[in-house]
């Protein structure tokens with residue numbers, strides 16, 4: 392089933408009222424959540440649009456049915472490339488974060504990790520997860536990845552915390568399921584998701600076994616509170632608002648107060664040895680998703696900068712052209728890292744095709760590091776107007792309209808009306824609550840920068856480079872370059888076959 396956005400709304404609006412914003416208990420139809428819903432709507436619209444069939448949709452590896460690609464387990468490099476392209480397409484439509492990738496990355500991680508746990512320890516999580524996913528796919532549900540715990544004292548392990556609820560944990564195992572408590576934080580789209588996928592956030596030790604827990608739960612389940620901070624733009628309710636102003640985001644603290652999870656939705660329960668693996672599988676899949684969305688964000692910033700340069704009549708000046716080329720570099724290197732991660736990915740025991748971790752991490756690290764610089768280019772070329780522009784109402788008011796119409800025109804080839812639209816857009820992109828959200832999300836989303844450093848230090852073979860240097864320096868007589876064999880692209884049974892199916 393490919394849901395319409397109306398079907399998505401109907402289900403959301405009939406949910407238990409367990410969302411809290413600014414001290415009020417609200418329904419999911421609260422106006423402050425609407426900009427976020429508008430983003431999710433695009434993921435439903437794209438899947439139903441014949442033009443994007445095969446990109447926004449995929450063939451389920453479980454049922455063979457056509458499903459929304461966000462709910463698909465990638466089976467080949469082609470699937471990963473399609474996911475990356477879909478994310479960039481969708482990110483460009485909404486002017487930034489498409490939010491639905493979290494659930495996609497969570498199901499990948501759960502599919503892979505449950506299979507590995509079963510193979511190594513004889514548990515039966517994988518079939519259970521696939522049975523759950525079958526229903527999730529056929530109902531075209533939208534899920535969060537609820538990974539980041541409140542964490543408390545960062546230097547203490549979960550079991551050492553003064554407040555045991557700093558991390559979500561198992562408090563009771565019953566015949567029919569488990570009872571969980573604790574808090575997750577910074578969970579994007581939680582207030583308008585159907586389902587929460589809950590996974591561990593870090594490596595665990597034996598004494599943390601109760602914190603080794605993964606499950607899926609309806610977002611309005613008994614005992615769950617969703618305390619939400621939405622982000623929106625000033626003009627969101629204006630019927631004439633520019634498209635960019637109609638989109639927003641929200642993040643939530645999710646409180647689990649002795650929540651019952653039936654066994655058929657429990658996908659890890661005490662297997663502390665796999666906490667790190669599951670956490671990393673989500674993070675690496677999410678870092679690959681960034682190689683689609685971050686180029687989309689750069690596209691928006693680049694476009695805004697070109698408009699600002701034209702409005703200032705400096706578009707042809709050499710230092711401006713040079714700065715614009717930095718967007719091309721940031722966007723396309725990130726995208727290229729995602730393509731490389733897809734092409735050099737690997738088939739896991741679960742059948743899920745997983746991106747190459749090195750390429751996913753270097754791409755993500757580069758985009759995280761460059762994000763402030765990219766916003767700075769816009770600031771530099773736009774000048775200070777993005778934070779000093781009078782309100783739109785002053786451009787309408789009788790007493791000030793004429794003055795402001797003359798004020799706003801810089802390049803005589805651009806009308807006062809278009810100039811105002813340009814500068815409002817530049818303000819919203821470069822100096823709004825959404826700007827701050829993108830800056831911080833760019834640094835911490837998918838893990839703080841040091842997590843990419845750790846992933847690279849684990850996965851990157853420095854010794855092999857040292858042996859190369861020893862040979863080139865004449866210290867060693869020989870050098871074994873068989874390592875280069877691991878750079879075989881995974882075309883064979885994946886990329887080409889899928890292409891034949893999708894594009895005869």
Ligand SMILES: Cc1cc2nc3c(=O)[nH]c(=O)nc-3n(C[C@H](O)[C@H](O)[C@H](O)COP(=O)(O)OP(=O)(O)OC[C@H]3O[C@@H](n4cnc5c(N)ncnc54)[C@H](O)[C@@H]3O)c2cc1C
Nearest residue numbers: 536537538539545546577578579831832835837838839841
């Ligand atoms: C906009 C936004 C959206 C997000 N969406 C989601 C989401 O949908 N789902 C989700 O699960 N998460 C989400 N996150 C959370 C994100 O993954 C985390 O912010 C990130 O992992 C960092 O965790 P933190 O914020 O708790 O920072 P911290 O972990 O407190 O990190 C702060 C600093 O302390 C350092 N540090 C922390 N612990 C240690 C330690 N033990 N030893 C040494 N140094 C340490 C870190 O390296 C970092 O430099 C989102 C975050 C943002 C900003």
